[in-house]
Amino acid sequence: xxxxxPVARPAATVRVxxxxxxxxxxxxxVVALLAAGGxxxxxxxxxxxxxxxxxxxxxxxxxxxxxxxxxxxxxLLVAGVLGPQDPVSVARAVRSARRAAVAWTVTxxxxxxxxxxxxxxxxxxxxxxxxxxxxxATGETTPTLATAALAALVAAASGxxxxxxxxxALVPLxxxxxxxxxxxxxxxxxxxxxxxxxxxxxxxxxxxxxAGGLAGLVLHLRxxxxxxxxxxxxxxxxxxxxxxxxxxxxxxxxxxxxxxxxAGWQTAWVSGYAxxxxxxxxxxxxxxxxxxxxxxxxxPRVVAQEPGAFLRLAAAELLLMAAAAGLATALSRTxxxxxxxxxxxxxxxxxxxxxxxxxxxxxxxxxxxxxxLGAGLAAYLTTRRRRSAEARDWPRHRTxxxxxxxxxxxxxxxxxxxxxxxxxxxxxxxxxxxLLLVVPPLLLLGRPVDLARGAGARDLPAxxxxxxxxxxxxxxxxxxxxxxVHRTPxxxxxxxxxxxxxxxxxxxxxxxxxxxxxxxxxEAPERRPxxxxxxxLLPVVACLAVLAIQLRGADDLLxxxxxxxxxLGWVDPVEDQRLAGTIAGLAAxxxxxxxxxxxxxxxxxxxxxxxxTAPDQPRxxxxxxxxxxSASSSTAP
Numbered sequence: 001x002x003x004x005x006p007v008a009r010p011a012a013t014v015r016v017x018x019x020x021x022x023x024x025x026x027x028x029x030v031v032a033l034l035a036a037g038g039x040x041x042x043x044x045x046x047x048x049x050x051x052x053x054x055x056x057x058x059x060x061x062x063x064x065x066x067x068x069x070x071x072x073x074x075x076l077l078v079a080g081v082l083g084p085q086d087p088v089s090v091a092r093a094v095r096s097a098r099r100a101a102v103a104w105t106v107t108x109x110x111x112x113x114x115x116x117x118x119x120x121x122x123x124x125x126x127x128x129x130x131x132x133x134x135x136x137a138t139g140e141t142t143p144t145l146a147t148a149a150l151a152a153l154v155a156a157a158s159g160x161x162x163x164x165x166x167x168x169a170l171v172p173l174x175x176x177x178x179x180x181x182x183x184x185x186x187x188x189x190x191x192x193x194x195x196x197x198x199x200x201x202x203x204x205x206x207x208x209x210x211a212g213g214l215a216g217l218v219l220h221l222r223x224x225x226x227x228x229x230x231x232x233x234x235x236x237x238x239x240x241x242x243x244x245x246x247x248x249x250x251x252x253x254x255x256x257x258x259x260x261x262x263a264g265w266q267t268a269w270v271s272g273y274a275x276x277x278x279x280x281x282x283x284x285x286x287x288x289x290x291x292x293x294x295x296x297x298x299x300p301r302v303v304a305q306e307p308g309a310f311l312r313l314a315a316a317e318l319l320l321m322a323a324a325a326g327l328a329t330a331l332s333r334t335x336x337x338x339x340x341x342x343x344x345x346x347x348x349x350x351x352x353x354x355x356x357x358x359x360x361x362x363x364x365x366x367x368x369x370x371x372x373l374g375a376g377l378a379a380y381l382t383t384r385r386r387r388s389a390e391a392r393d394w395p396r397h398r399t400x401x402x403x404x405x406x407x408x409x410x411x412x413x414x415x416x417x418x419x420x421x422x423x424x425x426x427x428x429x430x431x432x433x434x435l436l437l438v439v440p441p442l443l444l445l446g447r448p449v450d451l452a453r454g455a456g457a458r459d460l461p462a463x464x465x466x467x468x469x470x471x472x473x474x475x476x477x478x479x480x481x482x483x484x485v486h487r488t489p490x491x492x493x494x495x496x497x498x499x500x501x502x503x504x505x506x507x508x509x510x511x512x513x514x515x516x517x518x519x520x521x522x523e524a525p526e527r528r529p530x531x532x533x534x535x536x537l538l539p540v541v542a543c544l545a546v547l548a549i550q551l552r553g554a555d556d557l558l559x560x561x562x563x564x565x566x567x568l569g570w571v572d573p574v575e576d577q578r579l580a581g582t583i584a585g586l587a588a589x590x591x592x593x594x595x596x597x598x599x600x601x602x603x604x605x606x607x608x609x610x611x612x613t614a615p616d617q618p619r620x621x622x623x624x625x626x627x628x629x630s631a632s633s634s635t636a637p
Contacts, residue, residue, distance in 0.1 A: 014219060017315045021067070021322035028326030029063050030056075032279065036272030038334035053124060054117045061111045062181070063329040065147070068104035069178040070325070071219075072097050072154060073171060074212025078220050080168030082213060082231040082238075087162075089227060093220045094162035101155035101174070108148035111181075115141050143181040150177030175205050182332070198498065199253030199367035202245050207328070210242035211321040218314050225305040232302040232310065236295055241375070243291060247284060249367035257336045268337035276334055280327040283320055290317045353570035354420055354427070362416035368502060369413045377406045380448055383455045394451065402446025409439045413505065422495050423568060425551075425558060426580040432485070432508050433587045436478065440512030444520040471536035474515035479543045481511045486547055492559040515540070519598070534598035537591055544588035551581030 033039045040055025075097035079090045117127045119140050134145055154174050157166065182204050213235050221227040254277055258268050268274060290313060298310035352358050380402055384394050411417070412434045420427040453459050460468075467473050484490055485504060493500040519533045554577075557563060563573040 013315075014222070017218070017318060021318055024319050025063055025067065025322040025326040025329075026060065028323045029059055029330045032276050032327050032330030033059065033333060036276045036330065036334045038272070038276075038330055050117045050121055051123045054114050058111070058114045058118055059329050059333050061107050061114060062332070063326060065104055065107035065111060065181075066178075066325055066329060067322075068100050068107055069151075069174065070208050070212035071100040071215055072104055072151070072212070073174045073178070073208045074214070074216030075100060075220065076158075076167045076171045076174060076216075077209065077213045078216035078231065079162070080164050080166070080171060082217065082234050083221060084224075084227045084230045085164060086227070089220065089224070090164050090167065091162040093216065094158050094167055096216075096219065097167070097170070098155050098158035101151050101158060104151040104177075105148050105155060108144055108151055112141055112144040112148065115144055143183070146180040147177050150174075150180065153177075175208060178208055179204055198369075198502075199249040199251075202249035202367040202371050203253055206242040206245040206249065207324075210239050210246065211318075211325070213238060213242075214314055214321070215318060218311065218318065222307075222311055225302075225307050228302050228307045228310070229305050232299055232307075236299050239291060240295075241378075243288060244374075245367075245371050247288075248370065250280075250284070252365050252367045252370075271337040273331070273334050273336045276327055276331045280324060280331065283324045283327065287317065287320050287324070290320065351419060351423065354424065359416040359420065359427075362419040363414060364416070364419045365414045366418065366498075366502075369505075370410065373406050373410050376448075377403065380446065380451065383451050387451070387454060392454070398446045398451075401442050402448060405439050405442030405446065408442060409435065409509075412439070422501075423566060424571065424576050425495075425563070425573070426576050426583055428491075428495060429486075429580045430583050432504070433583065435505060435508045436481075436512040436515070437587065437591065440509065441516045441520055444513065444516055447521070449521060468514055468517040468521075471518045471533040474511065474513075474517060475536040475539050477511040478515050478540050481507055482543050482547060486558065487550075492562050495559055495562050529602070530598050531602045534595040534602070537595040537598075541588045541592045541595070544584050544591065548581045548583075548585035548588060551584060552578045553581075 038059075040052060075093045079093035079097065083089055083093060113124070113127070113132060116122075116131050117124060120127060120131060122128070150173060154170055154177060157170055157173070160166070179201055182200055217228065217231055217235060221231055258274055258277065294310070294313060294317075298313055301307070302310045351362060381399075384399055387394050412431055417427060417431050421431045422428070449460065459465075485494065490500075490504070494504045495501070519530055551558070557573055558577055560573075
């Protein structure tokens, strides 16, 4: 046993670390606000001033809520995911999560009061009581009330029962509560069509999982070397994913506020906002160095039940995380640099006319998309490597298909295609058709379900497998999707909102997987004849053909309000709609060709039926009479 293991006074040590984290976080937020110009301003006489208590109390209370949220998420992770399945340890972690959620609720309510005071320009003693009530909430105060309600729900659910499954189920709810206020912040209204908002969502969730998970390990398992030996390797893998997502999403979110080109980009990079970003980047790099040392040095020692070095390094890491939390709070209160004057209405930045170069070069990375695709690809490759280590081969062509499908999806959703999709109906439709007809078959050819099943994962329920094996399911879902997206106001919502677009993307991929499942992924006895599947492609072909005719021949412009207000001088929306109709027609022809090829191949592979009048078969003899009879069936009852 390591002589530098858990100290003799673990409770006192935790209190010292907690006090240090609070001091570092508060100091960093105050210093950053003063240095970057985010401090409460001195308003001239005649303008309602909420006073310094409200001005400084708002970021401090927001910081306290962030720390309470991290502790809530971390305790739930230890209870439901990371820690051992000891009922006593689970109950202790859940109780801690409940207390943290109660504190989180209190800070959210107090934050609501401070935001109301800041909005109406009143102090804590002069704010009208009626403005504090929930039904008087405005766009600025609704997120704080939503956070308070969800945090209270987490606290109540944690007190209902202390089970591992309940704790794991409460983690997404706690993350949703933490995202309510940041999503409604100033990054959520950035002029980038929601690009920075997606990065912000991933950024906040990853930071809470990472920082909260580490705090939960130190708080609940510091005196349990055996529990740490189980939990730390699990957390190490989770922390690596969270750190990667944190860094990547932060880069995506900041890139929308601090451009590398355009008018005024030099001024943006010497602003106070950029200074806070730089300080936060330095802290993030330092945390990466500490994390690398954890993986190389302390994690193996923890597995050997020598946790002393891990706990000391974790305490230092928590102090750095507290500084990062303070800087993040200050960043949310620091005014961003003035946007590029090239930004036009509907949060869409002006872009160059469409060309092959711009289509391939004008990348628009989406943090949510990259996180989902990256997680799926990492899980696939990790499972394949584990299978190979167990001397169980996995065909390389399957891996290539899955990697190719993931790459095609990333290019379709993050390259210039994503940049021009909200601007041109033709690109928007082409993007959807690639996600419907190209990406799903590539992913299914990788056989990810079989790979997961071989690694011990649960198989799909029998009812779901049977439903997916029926060709009608995918064909009907695809026809409904195409009709709803392109013949209802959903198309306008998908063009104008990045979050609506993500919903449409998810539904498109789901329908594509259901469409191709019967012929590429279904297994006996669910598998249907390929000719039946090819027959059910005809309704999809007809739906695409009708859509093509409507887009090419209709007098009305689809999503006319959206395209006319964009006022793009380099494209005619009507001509672009006709081009979209041509693309739909080509897709219909391609899908019809797939159906014909499937029929031809099925006909060639169908075995010939026996001929009762063949020369080597006596006339009138039943062909079945020549079949051998098993011994078990030689006598009948």
